[in-house]
Amino acid sequence: MTDESQADEADREIGPFEAPGGTITEVRYDPASDRELAVVIVQAIADQTGREIKSYHESPLHESIDVGAIETLLFGTQPNQSTGPATQTISFQYQGVLVTIHADGLIELAITDNSGRRQD
Numbered sequence: 001m002t003d004e005s006q007a008d009e010a011d012r013e014i015g016p017f018e019a020p021g022g023t024i025t026e027v028r029y030d031p032a033s034d035r036e037l038a039v040v041i042v043q044a045i046a047d048q049t050g051r052e053i054k055s056y057h058e059s060p061l062h063e064s065i066d067v068g069a070i071e072t073l074l075f076g077t078q079p080n081q082s083t084g085p086a087t088q089t090i091s092f093q094y095q096g097v098l099v100t101i102h103a104d105g106l107i108e109l110a111i112t113d114n115s116g117r118r119q120d
Contacts, residue, residue: 025109031075038067074103
């Protein structure tokens with residue numbers, strides 16, 4: 001008798017918030033700094049995709065997700081006032097990139113479709 005509950009990773013279906021075997025880029029956000037979370041996210045996406053940051057002005061991040069709510073949920077309302085353990089995360093997709101923000105300030109980016117792939 002075989003245990004079919006442990007499917008091979010290659011056979012596993014990719015969920016809506018999973019990167020399909022793509023490279024993950026990591027950046028750090030410091031809630032106590034003067035840099036806004038939205039700016040850090042968009043700059044990191046532009047760096048990963050090779051697109052100019054100006055190209056994201058047509059569809060601003062704040063029209064896709066409430067970045068202020070993310071900051072409050074993960075980092076609190078005061079600097080260095082995390083609302084929970086670093087294991088808490090929020091994930092969303094923006095411009096073909098999966099963005100996962102951790103309560104410790106780690107931001108992971110993974111390209112989820114071909115439209116966002118960097119052209120070298």
